[in-house]
Structure formats: C-alpha cells, structure tokens
Amino acid sequence: MAETPTSTVPGTVLGGVRMTDGVVVPFAGPGAGVGELTWGQRKVWTLMELAGGSMSMGGAVPVTDGRTVGDLAAELRFFLCRYASLRARIRAGADGGLVQEVAGAGEAVLGVLDTPDGGEPDVVAGELAARWEATPFDHAEEWPIRMAAVRAGGVVTHVVVMISHVATDGGGIAVMLRELAERDPATGQPAAAGPAMGPLELAALQRTPAGRRHSDTSLRHWERLLRAAGPRRFGPRVDRGEPRYRRAVFTSRALHVASGVVAARTGTSTSTVLLAAYAVAVVRLTGINPALIQVVVSNRFRPGLAEVSHPLSVNGLFMADVADASFDEVVDRTRRASAQCSKYAYYDPGRLEELRSRVHAERGEVVEITCLFNDRRLALGVEPARREVPSEAELAAARAESELRWGEPFASYLDMLMIQVGAAQDTVELEVQVDTHHVSVGQVGELVRDMEALAVASASDPELPTGVRGA
CATH class of the missing domain: 3.30.559.10 (Chloramphenicol acetyltransferase-like domain)
Structure with a gap:
C-alpha cells in the first residue's frame, strides 16, 4: 500500500x-x-x-x-x-x-x-x-x-x-x-x-425541473394516503411514569426460520414478511385498520445512486389493509404496497411538511404517522437464506430461546413506536424504540410475540387467517 x-x-x-x-x-x-x-x-x-x-x-x-x-x-x-x-x-x-x-x-x-x-x-x-x-x-x-x-x-x-x-x-x-x-x-x-x-x-439535480417533478409525484402518493387514513395510530396518551422513552431488543431464531419459509413460499423477501407481521400485530394491538407505517427506504436502487455515501434514506409511507385475509394474502398486499412506498420515497422534505400542514388544516385533525419500520439488513444487502418447512418440535425449541431485553432508556424520543431489524446471524433481532405513554412495556412484549407467533403458525399453514375483521 x-x-x-x-x-x-x-x-x-x-x-x-x-x-x-x-x-x-x-x-x-x-x-x-x-x-x-x-x-x-x-x-x-x-x-x-x-x-x-x-x-x-x-x-x-x-x-x-x-x-x-x-x-x-x-x-x-x-x-x-x-x-x-x-x-x-x-x-x-x-x-x-x-x-x-x-x-x-x-x-x-x-x-x-x-x-x-x-x-x-x-x-x-x-x-x-x-x-x-x-x-x-x-x-x-x-x-x-x-x-x-x-x-x-x-x-x-x-x-x-x-x-x-x-x-x-x-x-x-x-x-x-x-x-x-x-x-x-x-x-x-x-x-x-x-x-x-x-x-x-x-x-443540484434535485433542484432541476425533473427533480421537482419527481418530488411532486411522490408527494401525491403521500397526500392520497394521508387523506385516506384515520387520524390515530394508537390510543390517547396515558402517563405511565418514567422512564417514558424506552428501548428493547427481541431476538428470535424462530422468527428467522419461519420468515424464511413464508418468504420462499410467497416468492418475496423476509423483510416483506416481517413488515407484514408488524402491520398485522399493530392492527391487532390497536384495533386500527388499515395499518399506516413509515418505512425507511434507502433510495440507492435509483439510477446513479448505488455508490453514494451521503444520506439517501428517507421515510416512505406504507398502507396495508390486513382484514379478512390470510397471512399469505397480507404478505402479498405488503409486497405491492411496499413497492409503492419505495417508489414514492424520494421527495423534498420541506415540501412534505407543507403538504402535511395543509392536509391537517383541511381535515381539522392531525394524522399520526409515528409508527415506523426499518430493516437495516436492506442497507447492507443482506437477505437471509431460505429454509424448508421445519418440524413443530424445531420451531417450538426455537421459540423457547426467544428473549426480550430492555436496555437503557432514551432522554427523548421523536415517535411513538419503531421497530428496526438488525443484521444478526441466524436469528431475527428486533430493536424496539417506544414512547411508553402511548405503547406500554407490556404491549411491546405482546407485539413482538404476536409477530413471532404469526410467522411461526403461517410457516406450516398457508391459509392462516389474520383474525382481523373488516369494518
């Protein structure tokens, strides 16, 4: 050298x-x-x-x-x-x-x-x-x-x-x-x-007429979903004392194995399966359907941006109806909605805030978008290996290893709930960041265990219903 x-x-x-x-x-x-x-x-x-x-x-x-x-x-x-x-x-x-x-x-x-x-x-x-x-x-x-x-x-x-x-x-x-x-x-x-x-x-490219048109197209997608969504993602704030802003990590080998099985069967990625499980679990926890989730999108799939080092990840807006469907059907809905979410996640952030303010003023209410999902493996180009359908005994043994650990709290936090998928080997690692005045510690445990149970049950049952009924 x-x-x-x-x-x-x-x-x-x-x-x-x-x-x-x-x-x-x-x-x-x-x-x-x-x-x-x-x-x-x-x-x-x-x-x-x-x-x-x-x-x-x-x-x-x-x-x-x-x-x-x-x-x-x-x-x-x-x-x-x-x-x-x-x-x-x-x-x-x-x-x-x-x-x-x-x-x-x-x-x-x-x-x-x-x-x-x-x-x-x-x-x-x-x-x-x-x-x-x-x-x-x-x-x-x-x-x-x-x-x-x-x-x-x-x-x-x-x-x-x-x-x-x-x-x-x-x-x-x-x-x-x-x-x-x-x-x-x-x-x-x-x-x-x-x-x-x-x-x-x-x-400079983002300031060109072509760049502005791309931003405007993306914002029309955001406006359509913001106008269609209900205003709340979670219930009203409940003061549960301190520490308010918490962080936890859920590790699950069972979720790793089961998501690989469902991904192989449905012809999609494990990231799509995890997002589908998250959407269903949030709706079952809150009773609010469809799920409206901000998803972190890298944007390096766009022409000329694959090797860029400076920040390209911004939030796309994802909406999925999880009612009256099998989990496999929700995975397919998630795949299609994710494609739209990624396509329209390239925009001027200042214009987005102007749009949100206008929509809120016209609706007379604030549409919460404080439920987030970020699969960090995508930024690293990691897609876990697919698996054959495991035995019930293997899945039961894997689930017995699952663990939820609470870490040091945050001094402050900007959202109500976010799940980030870490790049762990041979397991799924979910980092949960939460405002416990909107989602309690107990509800976090219910949420991640529900995600795991959905994927595990669906691994051997392609017709597994979500259990969510339409309005």
Whole structure:
C-alpha cells in the first residue's frame, strides 16, 4: 500500500477527548464547492435538531489483523479523498438557510490513544466510542468523521470511528466498507473507475425541473394516503411514569426460520414478511385498520445512486389493509404496497411538511404517522437464506430461546413506536424504540410475540387467517 504522508502532534484533542498523539492526514478529492444540502441531508439535519445531537454512526472495532497506525491513517485518507460528504462543513448561508462547503483538499487528524498500564484496551475503546457518540459534531468547524487507533503496549488493538449522520447513513457506511475492502492494495486507490455522485451534484439535480417533478409525484402518493387514513395510530396518551422513552431488543431464531419459509413460499423477501407481521400485530394491538407505517427506504436502487455515501434514506409511507385475509394474502398486499412506498420515497422534505400542514388544516385533525419500520439488513444487502418447512418440535425449541431485553432508556424520543431489524446471524433481532405513554412495556412484549407467533403458525399453514375483521 502507498504510504500516507503524515506528521504527529502529541496531546491533540479530537472530539473533546485528549489523545496520546494525533496523526495529521492530508487529503484531496473531487466535488469541491458551496451549495445546498440534499433532500436526505436536510431530512437528517431536521431530525438531528429535534434529537439535540448528531445521531452519529460508528463504534469501536477490534483490530486482529496486525494493522498499524499508518494503515489506519491510510484508511482515513481513503475515506476523505473518496467521499465528498466527509469533506463537508455546514453553516448558515447569506439567506439564513443552510449551505455546505465541500473542501477540495485539507487535513484531518487520526487520534492515537494509548491504554494505561494495567488497563483494558476494549474498555478504553468502548469509552471513547461512547464519549464521541454523546458529543455532537461542530459541523461548521469539524470534519464529520472522527477516527482513532487504540493501542496497548504499542500495538493497535482497536479502531474507533464515529461519523455524523448528516454525512452518511447505513447504506452509505456499507458502500464505504465495501470500497475500502476492494481498493488496490498497492496504491490504496479505489477499484471503481470514478467518484460517486457527491452531495453538491445531487442537490443540484434535485433542484432541476425533473427533480421537482419527481418530488411532486411522490408527494401525491403521500397526500392520497394521508387523506385516506384515520387520524390515530394508537390510543390517547396515558402517563405511565418514567422512564417514558424506552428501548428493547427481541431476538428470535424462530422468527428467522419461519420468515424464511413464508418468504420462499410467497416468492418475496423476509423483510416483506416481517413488515407484514408488524402491520398485522399493530392492527391487532390497536384495533386500527388499515395499518399506516413509515418505512425507511434507502433510495440507492435509483439510477446513479448505488455508490453514494451521503444520506439517501428517507421515510416512505406504507398502507396495508390486513382484514379478512390470510397471512399469505397480507404478505402479498405488503409486497405491492411496499413497492409503492419505495417508489414514492424520494421527495423534498420541506415540501412534505407543507403538504402535511395543509392536509391537517383541511381535515381539522392531525394524522399520526409515528409508527415506523426499518430493516437495516436492506442497507447492507443482506437477505437471509431460505429454509424448508421445519418440524413443530424445531420451531417450538426455537421459540423457547426467544428473549426480550430492555436496555437503557432514551432522554427523548421523536415517535411513538419503531421497530428496526438488525443484521444478526441466524436469528431475527428486533430493536424496539417506544414512547411508553402511548405503547406500554407490556404491549411491546405482546407485539413482538404476536409477530413471532404469526410467522411461526403461517410457516406450516398457508391459509392462516389474520383474525382481523373488516369494518
């Protein structure tokens, strides 16, 4: 690999943490200039403001392959040279709106943090990741990526990386990691022939008449569903004390096996099966049909956007009637509704808020859209292997292993209920984020167990009814 020219600055401070050393990493790349944020960046920025942080992505990863500080400096340089969004600083423009300035060249710093004598490097790395995640980026002054090598006895044991959400999303990180692994080992250059579309280029395309037409078409889909939906997703707020905003993880090997069986039988994906189960379970819990769910859509399936690193994931709006049908029929309805949801999930977020305000004013009521679903496996290109129909004994044994664990609560939360599917191996991992003043702790347990029971029963019964009656 080509050497990355560097210099060392002892005791540098990075992300509010004093390092043992700071390795200066020069970089240069295309896409420089000043301009507006993309639709995806604007959506993320709004969420970050509401959440009061950078919604950063990353963590601490053990280094077991002998990589050195120099190797990690070369990786940081690759990221900054390759991805324009990591060279962007965001500030207020002359009209008071936000602009981003993408640098054509500059310098970043790789932190080096030594583990104290007698200390545990995994603890040091974990604490650094937690500190960085809790420390918002200064987007006007700081590059939106922090990276450090943790050493013990002079040997690198971990790399810690944290990236602001305004610079990337789950699909973007998958692009970065894949291209990092595919780069030329001799030169460190990317295997791809040219750079992916940068944020300034995409923002300019979104401002064209064609871009505005695409946004308008998507918003007509949103308006149709917002006008057709009932106003509520859950019952009225009930004060259940603190902590109000909770997080739980449900792991189910049975759901993994059963969703694979149903997906194979119905000719669809396990993600579609899980979304169908979620829709049915929510309707059975609340009595409100059809299900109206915001689904996170990556948008990297669109022409020219597959290799983009900056945020493209936005929420599409999904509606499915789950009444008077078998679960297989609901899976098919979900497949068709999901296709519409994804097709119309590319829009100007400011125009969407204007539309919602207009619809609410005309209806005289607010239509809640605070029930969400995000299959993170899709951003990583992961589709679990399909399975043959298992025996009842196998499914019963798998269900006995299922577990619901409650984690640390949130200080604040923006929605009422969200399920995120994690990229676990040989199991389904559902992370539940909930406002317990709208969905209780007990109801969360009922919901995820109902999803599991639906999929498991349907694995051996294609005619299994949802049990929901139409109006």
